[in-house]
Amino acid sequence: MTDLTRLALPRRRFLQGSAAAAAVLAAPGILRAQEKPAELIVRAWGGAWGDALKEGVGDPFTAATGIPVRYDFTEDNEIKPKIWAAVDQGRIPPIHVNWDTTTNATISALRGVTVDLSDLSNLEGLLPLAKPVGLDGYPIVNTYAYVYVCAYRPEAFPDGAPTSWNVLIDPKFRGRIALYDDGIGFNPISVIAGGGTVADIPGNMQPGWDFYEKLRINEPLLGEDADFTNWFQNGEIDVACTISVNARAAKQNGIDVAWTVPQEGCKVDTDGLWIPKGLPTNEEYWAKEFVNFALSREAQEKWCSALGLPPVFPGIEPPADLAGDPSYPTTEADFAKLVSIPSPVLVENQPIWFEKFNEIFQG
Amino acid sequence: MTADAPRPPAPAHRLPLRWRVMDRIEAVAAALWPAAFRRATPWAFLAPALLLVGILLIGLGYVISDSLHELNPATYRLREEYSLGNYAAFLDRPVYLLVLWRSLLAAVLVTAITLVFAFPYAYVMVRTRSGALRKLLLVSLFLPFFIGQVVRAYGWLIILGKQGLINQALEGLGLPAATLIYTYPAVIFGLVQYMLPFAVLMLAPALTAIHEEVELASESLGADWLRTFRHIVIPMAKPGLVGASVVVFTLTLTDFAMPEILGGGTNDFIASTIYDMFFQLSNPGLASALAAVLVAVGSLIVALVFRVAGTGTLGLRSGS
Numbered sequence: 001m002t003d004l005t006r007l008a009l010p011r012r013r014f015l016q017g018s019a020a021a022a023a024v025l026a027a028p029g030i031l032r033a034q035e036k037p038a039e040l041i042v043r044a045w046g047g048a049w050g051d052a053l054k055e056g057v058g059d060p061f062t063a064a065t066g067i068p069v070r071y072d073f074t075e076d077n078e079i080k081p082k083i084w085a086a087v088d089q090g091r092i093p094p095i096h097v098n099w100d101t102t103t104n105a106t107i108s109a110l111r112g113v114t115v116d117l118s119d120l121s122n123l124e125g126l127l128p129l130a131k132p133v134g135l136d137g138y139p140i141v142n143t144y145a146y147v148y149v150c151a152y153r154p155e156a157f158p159d160g161a162p163t164s165w166n167v168l169i170d171p172k173f174r175g176r177i178a179l180y181d182d183g184i185g186f187n188p189i190s191v192i193a194g195g196g197t198v199a200d201i202p203g204n205m206q207p208g209w210d211f212y213e214k215l216r217i218n219e220p221l222l223g224e225d226a227d228f229t230n231w232f233q234n235g236e237i238d239v240a241c242t243i244s245v246n247a248r249a250a251k252q253n254g255i256d257v258a259w260t261v262p263q264e265g266c267k268v269d270t271d272g273l274w275i276p277k278g279l280p281t282n283e284e285y286w287a288k289e290f291v292n293f294a295l296s297r298e299a300q301e302k303w304c305s306a307l308g309l310p311p312v313f314p315g316i317e318p319p320a321d322l323a324g325d326p327s328y329p330t331t332e333a334d335f336a337k338l339v340s341i342p343s344p345v346l347v348e349n350q351p352i353w354f355e356k357f358n359e360i361f362q363g
Numbered sequence: 364m365t366a367d368a369p370r371p372p373a374p375a376h377r378l379p380l381r382w383r384v385m386d387r388i389e390a391v392a393a394a395l396w397p398a399a400f401r402r403a404t405p406w407a408f409l410a411p412a413l414l415l416v417g418i419l420l421i422g423l424g425y426v427i428s429d430s431l432h433e434l435n436p437a438t439y440r441l442r443e444e445y446s447l448g449n450y451a452a453f454l455d456r457p458v459y460l461l462v463l464w465r466s467l468l469a470a471v472l473v474t475a476i477t478l479v480f481a482f483p484y485a486y487v488m489v490r491t492r493s494g495a496l497r498k499l500l501l502v503s504l505f506l507p508f509f510i511g512q513v514v515r516a517y518g519w520l521i522i523l524g525k526q527g528l529i530n531q532a533l534e535g536l537g538l539p540a541a542t543l544i545y546t547y548p549a550v551i552f553g554l555v556q557y558m559l560p561f562a563v564l565m566l567a568p569a570l571t572a573i574h575e576e577v578e579l580a581s582e583s584l585g586a587d588w589l590r591t592f593r594h595i596v597i598p599m600a601k602p603g604l605v606g607a608s609v610v611v612f613t614l615t616l617t618d619f620a621m622p623e624i625l626g627g628g629t630n631d632f633i634a635s636t637i638y639d640m641f642f643q644l645s646n647p648g649l650a651s652a653l654a655a656v657l658v659a660v661g662s663l664i665v666a667l668v669f670r671v672a673g674t675g676t677l678g679l680r681s682g683s
Contacts, residue, residue, distance in 0.1 A: 077642040107645055111439040175542060181628040182643055221545055222628025235526045348436065351644045358636070359458040361629050 035282040039068045040290055042097045046073045047226065048249035049307065053099065056303025057294045064293070067286060076100055080108060083276045087113040093276035096287040102142055102270045103350065106132060106343045109139035115275040115284060117141050122295035129270060130295070130312040134344035142270040143294060144309040147327040147338060148185030149259040149266055151228070151247035156238035161260040165193040167239055169214045177215075178231055178240035181222035183357035184350075185267050186241045188339050190215075192264040198339055202349040205356070212360045222361060232257050244327040248308045261326040261337065268329060268338040423658065430651035441648050449652035459636065459653065463660070465547075466632040470616040473554045477611050478604065480555065481562035485603075486596075488563070489570045504560050512557055516624035519553055520544060545627025553621040558614060562607040569603025570596075605672045609665055616661050633657050 042058065044050045050071055058069035072079070072095050079095065086093040098105070108114055109132070117123070117138040123130065130142045152162055156173070168177050179186055187208060188201050194211030196204065221227070221237060229250045231237040247259040273294055275287045293299055297313050304311035305319045310330050322328040329335045378386075396404070432441035433448040453459045488500040507515065522528045523543035530540040543549060573596060581591040597604075619634040631639075633653060640650035 075642070077645075080645060081642065081647075107439050110437065175545075182639070220629070234520075234524055236524060351436070351646065354639070354644060355456060355458065358631075358639075359456065362458050362462055362631055 034285055036065065036067050037096075037280075037283045037286055039070050040097065040283075040286060041070050041072050041095045042099060042290070043072045043074060043076070043079050043095045044099050045076070045225070047229075048245060048252075049225075052303055052306035056301075056306050057290070057299045060299060060302070061290055061293045065286070065289065069290070076104055080104060083108070084111060084113055087276060087278045090278065092280065093278050096275065096279060096283055097290055098274050098276065100140070100272060100274060102132065102140065102272050102343050103346045105140040105272050105274050106135065106347050108274065108276075109135050110347070113277050114139040115277055115279075115288070117275065117288065117291060120288060120292045120295065122292045125314065126295065126312045127314050132272070133342045140272040140274040141291060141295065142272040142312055143300070144304050144307065144311045145268055145270050145329060145335075146307075146309050147244050147261070147266045147268050147329070148189070148241050149244045149247060149327045150239065150262050151232070151242050151244075151250075151257055151259045152239040153232065153235075153237070153256055154258050155256060161258065162239065163260075163263055165189060165241075165262050165264050167262075168193075168220070168241075169211070169218050171218065173218065173238050175219040175221075176236070176238040177218060178221040178223060178228055178237045178242070179215075180241070181224065182354050183212075185243070185269070187353045187357070188267050188341050189241070189264055192339065201341060202345055202353075205353065209356060209360065212357065216360055216363070220361070229253075229255070245307050245309060248321075259327060265337060265339045266327065268335065268340050426651045426654050426658075428651075429647050430649075430655045432648050434646045434648050439645055449649045450656075452649055453652055453656060459633075462631055462636050463633050463656070465630070466616055466634075466657075467660070469547075469551060469554065469622075469632065470612045472551055473558055473615040474608050474611045476551070476555045477558045477562045478607060481559055481566055481607060482600075482604075484559070485563045485566035485570050489567055490575070504563055507557075507560055512620045513624065515557060516553055516621055519549070519556075519625060523549065544625055545629070547626070547630050549625045550622050550630050553625045554615050554618060557618075557621060558611045561610050561614065565607035565610055566600065566603040569600045569606070573599045601672065602674075605668065605674065609668060612668075613661055613665060617657065 040061075042053070044053050050073065054069075054071065058071070061067070062069055074082075076098075079098065083093045083095070083098065085091075098108075100108070105114070117140070120138070120141070123138065123141065129145055132138065132140050132142060150162060150165065150167070152167075156176075167173065168179075183190075187205075188198070190208035190211045191200050191205055192198065192207075194207030194209075196207030200207065221231060223231070225243065225246050228237075228240050228242045228246050231240070232250055233255050244259055247257050250257045273291045275284060275291065279287060294303065295313065297316070300311040300313035301316050304316065308319055308322050308328065310318070310328055317323075318325070318328050318330065326334065326337060329338060396407075400407075429441060430449050431445045431447070432443070433446050434440075435442050484500065484504075488497055488504070491497050491500075510518075520527070524530070525540055525542075525544075527543070529543060533540060577599070578591050578595055581595045582588070586594070616632075617634050618632060619638065622630055622632040623635055634657075637650050637653045637657070640646050640653060
């Protein structure tokens with residue numbers, strides 16, 4: 001009969017030896033996987049947005065790893081089909097990390113072109129806001145919240161900030177109001193401003209469409225982030241629905257702009273980071289490291305403070321100029337005053353809302 | 364000396380360098396492209412153009428193919444099965460027809476206005492006896508080509524904006540500020556300014572081809588300048604007018620930048636809608652259907668113009 005007590009040691013030795021041999025054999029592969037790429041390409045928005053990412057994440061990441069970060073300022077909607085085509089055709093995607101709206105990122109996740117980020121070590125302890133809604137795992141990771149505020153020119157409001165979104169349909173401001181050209185940021189608010197409630201969304205958007213009909217008569221300008229800054233700077237508009245970051249950046253650049261959250265509330269949303277599939281193993285590894293770094297306390301504090309937005313890392317104090325600002329929600333009570341629409345609802349309904357928005361404003 | 368006597372040898376001399384270079388080039392060409400291939404020479408010259416048109420046709424094929432598949436919003440991919448759903452959506456939604464109509468109307472207006480301005484410009488440029496004036500007109504014509512469409516549109520924002528030069532002047536005169544941008548007329552204005560050089564360039568060769576003596580003969584037979592212009596110049600310039608019309612019409616119909624920048628977001632053309640469908644809504648099926656409709660409508664109109672008025676300076680023979 002075989003003496004098992006004698007065999008136990010050789011078996012353990014055998015297993016240890018095998019593990020060591022496997023590690024030696026696998027080492028080149030692991031090392032290759034961690035081989036630093038010449039650079040990381042991160043798609044970003046320009047202006048104050050890109051500056052904040054560079055200062056808060058890109059530069060410290062380069063200092064820590066030695067990997068230069070290059071920013072690709074291709075419009076978020078334009079990079080999307082390029083990435084999709086690259087993944088479908090088995091080509092290397094044009095960027096390593098995409099800084100994207102959660103809605104757009106969710107669409108890319110549904111398309112199946114995003115890498116799962118569930119294994120990032122810095123995900124632990126983040127606010128629930130970081131987790132994408134309605135998706136398995138972390139095909140994207142949300143990095144902060146932002147609010148579509150009512151930005152206005154104080155000179156045009158001598159009696160104080162507008163208290164209601166009805167200011168947009170005030171004939172006094174005809175031709176001097178602005179919205180995003182796809183209704184993003186205002187569609188849910190239009191429902192409330194039109195007499196509906198959050199519960200009406202998305203089932204009954206009619207109050208919103210009625211409000212838009214009145215708004216159309218007031219001849220709004222429709223544009224993108226950069227347009228709002230130009231319009232305020234050139235005195236073209238008095239009031240606009242835009243992201244607080246744009247209003248704050250304009251103010252920091254000496255443009256006379258202030259912002260408020262009217263009684264109907266403002267839409268709150270999130271942006272996130274994701275990595276396209278199809279990158280070489282080592283590049284995907286370092287792209288993940290970049291995203292992981294962006295979720296660290298150090299990066300979140302710098303990046304989000306520069307943007308003036310509440311990060312997903314808990315316990316970070318707001319910048320001095322935004323303490324107590326309703327456009328900088330930090331508590332559940334703060335968020336309750338804002339209007340949040342889950343990404344799956346936005347993804348499902350955005351095309352329908354966009355068509356209706358176009359029908360009204362192009363009509 | 365008899366006819367059979369041998370000729371003295373030709374004196375040795377070197378041919379000019381240019382001749383020798385040309386001889387070498389001819390020798391290399393003959394080696395690369397033997398005489399047997401000569402019948403294919405025209406096709407060889409045509410090959411790059413055919414290649415480009417071929418690529419365009421392949422792209423158009425993909426566009427038409429994509430237009431026959433609807434988007435699956437669960438995966439954001441086009442469905443496998445063929446369908447006319449995207450074309451039905453185009454017909455169901457009044458906004459698409461309205462935007463297409465707006466683009467067509469703009470194309471007609473811009474073509475008409477541009478020709479009115481371009482014709483006298485080209486006429487003076489061709490007929491003037493002043494070299495300085497001709498140079499000035501030519502420089503003024505070509506200068507805008509060095510400035511891109513987007514930059515020019517932004518230039519108009521500076522001039523026509525609420526705090527632009529014109530409104531500042533109005534303010535200085537004690538008049539109220541006028542809304543000069545972010546309107547349909549502003550888009551038309553920007554497009555006319557953009558298209559003017561194209562029209563002049565198409566008209567100038569046609570006007571050059573009209574001999575001045577023909578106009579003199581008309582006047583010597585008693586016609587005043589207006590009758591000569593109406594009965595001689597305009598009919599003889601028809602090839603140029605047709606060419607300029609087609610170029611300006613098609614460029615305007617498919618323009619993107621001017622309506623985007625000068626339209627304030629509420630005066631989109633069909634190109635903007637296609638862009639939105641493709642990039643903002645990630646619906647290549649519907650975007651392709653709109654693009655296919657645009658190509659079909661534009662081609663039909665141009666074909667109709669060619670049928671009625673000939674191909675003008677765009678054709679090889681007038682009336683062909």
